[in-house]
Amino acid sequence: SSGKTDAGDIMYIFDIKFNDSDEIDRQYYILRDKKFVMVFMSNFDGDESINEAAELMAKSFEWK
Structure with a gap:
């Protein structure tokens, strides 16, 4: 699937x-x-808390 991070970057998700x-x-x-x-x-x-933690890390990632 795909989506965007909180910063608007493209995010692809593979299970x-x-x-x-x-x-x-x-x-x-x-x-x-x-x-x-x-x-x-x-x-x-x-x-489910593991899935939520990983999603939070990915969605909140910001480039420096």
Whole structure:
């Protein structure tokens, strides 16, 4: 999926699910000009607070 950060940068979100596990890896790619940063999350047991923390980090990212 895709969206934008709080600063208005493009953000692509990729989920990787494993067939024989509850683990979900999520990658957030934040793009600006010709550079990017990635926020990576691994959630081993479906704890929603982990997903929320990763999303907060990605959405609040600001280039310096």
